[in-house]
Amino acid sequence: MNELRRKATVSGIGQSEIGRRLMRNPLDLTLDACVAAIEDAGLRREEIDGLSTYPGAMGPGGFSGAGISDVHDALRLPLRWFNGGPEHPGQLGSVIEACMAVACGLANHVLCFRSVWEATYQGKGKRAGLGLGGGESSGGGYRASGMMEYTLPFRAYSAVNWIALFAQRHFHEYGTTREQLAWIALNARRNAGKNPSAIYRDPMTLDDYLSARMISTPLCLFDCDVPADGATAFIVSRPERAADLRREPLFVESVGCALKGRPSWDQFDDLSTMATRDAGPALWEGTELGPGDVDVAELYDGFSFITLSWLESLGFCGKGEGGAFIEGGERIALDGSLPLNTHGGQLSAGRLHGYGFLHEACLQLWGEGGERQVPGDPQVAVAAAGGGPLAGCLLLTKG
Amino acid sequence: MSAEQPFRVLPRVTEENAHFWRGGEQGQLQFLRCSACRTWIHPTSPRCPECLGKGLVVESASGRATVLTYTFNHQPWVPSADHPYPIAIVELEEQTGLRLMTNLVNLSNEDVAIGLAVRVVFEQREDVWFPLFEPADAALRRVGADPA
Numbered sequence A: 001m002n003e004l005r006r007k008a009t010v011s012g013i014g015q016s017e018i019g020r021r022l023m024r025n026p027l028d029l030t031l032d033a034c035v036a037a038i039e040d041a042g043l044r045r046e047e048i049d050g051l052s053t054y055p056g057a058m059g060p061g062g063f064s065g066a067g068i069s070d071v072h073d074a075l076r077l078p079l080r081w082f083n084g085g086p087e088h089p090g091q092l093g094s095v096i097e098a099c100m101a102v103a104c105g106l107a108n109h110v111l112c113f114r115s116v117w118e119a120t121y122q123g124k125g126k127r128a129g130l131g132l133g134g135g136e137s138s139g140g141g142y143r144a145s146g147m148m149e150y151t152l153p154f155r156a157y158s159a160v161n162w163i164a165l166f167a168q169r170h171f172h173e174y175g176t177t178r179e180q181l182a183w184i185a186l187n188a189r190r191n192a193g194k195n196p197s198a199i200y201r202d203p204m205t206l207d208d209y210l211s212a213r214m215i216s217t218p219l220c221l222f223d224c225d226v227p228a229d230g231a232t233a234f235i236v237s238r239p240e241r242a243a244d245l246r247r248e249p250l251f252v253e254s255v256g257c258a259l260k261g262r263p264s265w266d267q268f269d270d271l272s273t274m275a276t277r278d279a280g281p282a283l284w285e286g287t288e289l290g291p292g293d294v295d296v297a298e299l300y301d302g303f304s305f306i307t308l309s310w311l312e313s314l315g316f317c318g319k320g321e322g323g324a325f326i327e328g329g330e331r332i333a334l335d336g337s338l339p340l341n342t343h344g345g346q347l348s349a350g351r352l353h354g355y356g357f358l359h360e361a362c363l364q365l366w367g368e369g370g371e372r373q374v375p376g377d378p379q380v381a382v383a384a385a386g387g388g389p390l391a392g393c394l395l396l397t398k399g
Numbered sequence B: 001m002s003a004e005q006p007f008r009v010l011p012r013v014t015e016e017n018a019h020f021w022r023g024g025e026q027g028q029l030q031f032l033r034c035s036a037c038r039t040w041i042h043p044t045s046p047r048c049p050e051c052l053g054k055g056l057v058v059e060s061a062s063g064r065a066t067v068l069t070y071t072f073n074h075q076p077w078v079p080s081a082d083h084p085y086p087i088a089i090v091e092l093e094e095q096t097g098l099r100l101m102t103n104l105v106n107l108s109n110e111d112v113a114i115g116l117a118v119r120v121v122f123e124q125r126e127d128v129w130f131p132l133f134e135p136a137d138a139a140l141r142r143v144g145a146d147p148a
């Protein structure tokens, strides 16, 4: 148990228009989400005294739509605390930091945001998918350094290559198959069909999946998420300041941000899992709840294998049992024992880069999932984001 | 290597990593090694991650390794005639955890497997010698092999 339990709440959420190649100014999208979240919480903007984001300002490239200073200045916020940057336990690490800030009394209401405009950037004729901070690699005087020094020179240009190496090792050690992994993508598409703001909503069959173009074995096109433009925002509030707001506050019951193995794509000790292995169990150290108490799971699917790794790491099944757990797709369906990625995930709803999962977890707990609402008034949700050396997760409860 | 070498991003070679990226000029796969506790260190660091000692020296490894995992890249990120090509993580025989991401070369794609014994070969571009790996078993080697 730690000191964070029930010391922070989510009091409001907001999202911009989401789509492929919206050709809109990324700060404009970001502010749409931020203003929506502030209004959703029933706050006035002068009450927002904290600001947090991942990965912060990064210049052109589409990977970041806005930094802390952009939003701070555009909304003229009277900040007491702020935080932005890429070195967090996953994309949701920026929300975990906000939880700590309000728990410590450094702020009352922290606005958290993440915006992406990769679809538009790629649509302008820029090269796609060279991974985090990859820069332009084709010629010029570019030379790889930092985390790219030991990947790009070996023609491993994209995170799909790096994730595929983990997936192949999992297949080798545990007999996991493409027919099993397919259910991450098939379940996502099934749910996206019930989400009007999802990007890909047409039904997908197992045959569609198995006959899809291979990208990096064993991962095919449908194992890779879809670049999108869009922004998502949350208000993280001190419980005593959230009680009188418009919405019933959702309590942050616990967070997981451990990383005990090496922070690396190729040097992590166990190649059949990732940083999820450390962050997942850490979530349960902060609470008396356990995996069996979770009513809905929103687990990062930038690539399908990452979701499998989160399922195992969070203890929904044993290590190596993820393939059997998802096979057939019944257990993870909206009416199954563990509804998973109920909005369609990044695979079908679009790459909002981690924040989309927490947004959906909140919607489900507030009973606002519409056609895709999980039945039975869910009380406990887990949202997890990150793959490779990035991993962070939150456990939310209603009441 | 074949005459038509695929495009490669070059690493930024510095005083700290030159032993690794240029060791191939002498046919050596070199790493830092702790002179106190003999731990091999990769990537480079000013201190030994085991004993925190600063007495680090450059030493040559055998170049013999085992494939821990692999993937065949099909996506034409950069145009090339040799898709799909294998990317792998190999572990050097010197130490558990002494690993490299690399490419497997001089073999048929159908012979790529986890557990395959491999040995280092170097491919030069400008001032860099890329450590790549080919089958240790000569019977599996296909010099200039086309992808299966």
Ligand SMILES: [Zn+2]
Pocket (backbone or CB within 6 Å): B034, B035, B036, B037, B038, B039, B048, B049, B050, B051, B052, B053
């Ligand atoms: Zn040492």
